[in-house]
Amino acid sequence: MKKFLYSEKAPEPIGPYSQAINFDKLIFTSGQIPLDREGSIKSDDIKEQTKAVIENLKYVLGDNGSSLDNVLKTTVYLSNMNDFAMMNEVYSQYFEKSMPARSTVEVARLPKDVKVEIDAIAFRS
Secondary structure (H helix, E strand, O other): OEEEEOOOOOOOOOOOOOOEEEEOOEEEEOOEOOEOOOOOEOOOOHHHHHHHHHHHHHHHHHOOOOOHHHEEEEEEEEOOHHHHHHHHHHHHHHOOOOOOEEEEEEOOOOHHHOOEEEEEEEEOO
16 A cells, blocks of 8 residues: 655655655655755755755655665766766765665756756665
8 A cells, every 4th residue: 555755854846746655665755856845946056956855865765764775776867967976976975885776867857957856766664
């Protein structure tokens, strides 16, 4: 049975979707973009945006019985693949030990014209 998950620390969804869904022992997050709780984009810098995105993932997972250490797979969407090294520098600080499987793709455009979006699949402890 699926359950809709929510974190008050992460930004509200900007469309008709939930922050995450729990099914059995798995959590599937929606793509997180670098919005703060008030819905503002914190920075235009790819490193700052990546940090904000992963912090949002951390909130959604942490408030729902999981953590970044329990992430099995991520998908990273970049608006410019030239930002890969800088995104990866920040990403590796958060996933230094757990190193989930990952796909990274360049896309034509992201919501609110941000530079990065990341979704994750994690398990509940």
